[in-house]
Amino acid sequence: MTEQIVILDFGSQYTQVIARRIRECNVFSVILPYHTPAADIARLNPRGLILSGGPASVYLRHAPKPDRRIFELGVPILGICFGMQLLAHFQDGRVEPGRKREYGKSALTVRDPACPLFWRLPKTLQVWNSHGDKLTRLPRGFKSVATTANSEFAAIENRAQKCFGLQFHPEVVHTPRGRAILANFVHRVCGCGKSWTMRNYIDQAVAAIREQVGSQRVILGLSGGVDSSVAAALLHRAIGPQLTCIFVNNGLLRAREAEMVRQVFGRHFHIKLQYADAAGTFLARLKGVTDPERKRKIIGRTFIEVFEAATRHAGHAKFLAQGTLYPDVIESIPIAGNPAALIKSHHNVGGLPKRMQFQLVEPLKCLFKDEVRLLGEALGLPREIVWRQPFPGPGLAVRILGEVTRARCEILRNADAIVVEEMKAGGWYYKIWQSFAVLLPVRSVGVMGDERTYDYTIAIRAVESQDGMTADWVKLPYDLLEKLASRIINEVKGVNRCVFDITSKPPGTIEWE
Ligand code: XMP
Secondary structure: OOOEEEEEEOOOOOHHHHHHHHHHOOOEEEEEEOOOOHHHHHHOOOOEEEEOOOOOOOOOOOOOOOOHHHHHOOOOEEEEOHHHHHHHHHOOOEEEEEEEEEEEEEEEEEOOOOOHHHOOOOOEEEEEEEEEEEEEEOOOOOEEEEEEOOEEEEEEEEHHHOEEEEOOOOOOOOOOOHHHHHHHHHHHHOOOOOOOOHHHHHHHHHHHHHHHHOOOOEEEEOOOOHHHHHHHHHHHHHHHHHEEEEEEEOOOOOOOHHHHHHHHHHHHOOOEEEEEEOHHHHHHHHOOOOOHHHHHHHHHHHHHHHHHHHHHHHOOOOEEEOOOOHHHHOOOOOOOOOHHHHOOOOOOOOOOOOOOOOEEEOOOOOOOHHHHHHHHHHOOOOHHHHOOOOOOOOHHHHHEOOOOOHHHHHHHHHHHHHHHHHHHHOOOOOOOOEEEEEEEEEEEEEEEOOEEEEEEEEEEEEEEOOOOOOEEEOOOOHHHHHHHHHHHHHHOOOEEEEEEOOOOEOOOOOOOO
């Protein structure tokens, strides 16, 4: 069984970040709801347990509490922020409301360098805090090992019991040596090796897929995005010709997208690829439609229809593969005060209808996005696919404001190709979250040569983001913007003006519709 660390989720917005940091140490980690019975945790045979932060106060009656028997499992425990306050709650310490909320950076002084969490770390470290409550009496058997100006109990330990608490957040980037602290916990305290790598994962996943699928056939909807592409390559490695991929051209794709997918998957990987060209159907149904939500619904419904027909055409298959990722399957616990509980992923359409009686194969469902990219590299997919920027399911339709027509798609496709090309040439494309063109249906007056023009406007959007939930506009250099505008206006017929979008999210969204 793979060595693993169990993280109990008390509703922190950083719980997934903790899990990712642990995996970056090459140790597998899973997130479980805070109330998971200790016996269920024991069955996983974890090497260590991390109690996440959370928005609640431990002294309140309805605060989320773990099964108290987790403290009897004999497994090393690390409590982070609220997690540390839980240690106090269960072991006779005291937590009280602080006089003021401590939020932001502070300097941590390590008082006991023999504490394994601070192995080979400097005596003074920058750490990041976000808490209102404060530990005012140590839990039984604990001592303080590090302090900040605001807290004499910034890090505590009961070394004999392998139990540790941190008032600050080691998982966030604002604690620059936080990853080393977590690495010390998993390697030095829990004794984990470094077995979690994507090379090892390929072997495990291939075996699991073969076991699940046997000699049956599998169908996969390939969009050309990172997740479905990596899923395709992995399934192909496992079951070769038993896999058929269906690629739907909805007429709303970027330039050369369909050719690229055929080239990479059909000709290079020799994956059985069924190409469904439904551009005409999609565009006909979008005729005259201007409302963004209606566009999305029409595209979603039409996709299912086209995909269903394509699966019938592909012949009987028992399994449908999907590129579901770990964040989609983590059971999220709505805890009052946790903003993460309110932000739902609103996009990924509810999947295929139940009447399509497939069994699901989801070979990426325990992976985070960054791991999927590494897996893609390990499987030999080209950088252009593995590191590509996100592209919305409804495609160019949500980047053409107002009615979507074939002619407008063509204009946007050409403008977008220039944005992608120049962003790559300037070294920006792979550094940022997204960069693309948007077609505005307003016409404005211009002059080209001796002629007056009356054409569309292209907006250029470039944003930096960690997860698409919030985003900052990217301060692209003026000479790059100038080049983009000049190329788009000169090379794309129908456009005579370019603007640059300087809206962050919130209050804007990344896409314009
Ligand atoms: P917004 O525009 O909501 O976008 O700030 C956040 C992220 O989601 C992508 N996006 C979509 N993805 N179907 C998708 O699969 C959609 O309808 C959709 N709308 C937005 C967007 O590109 C950004 O990365």
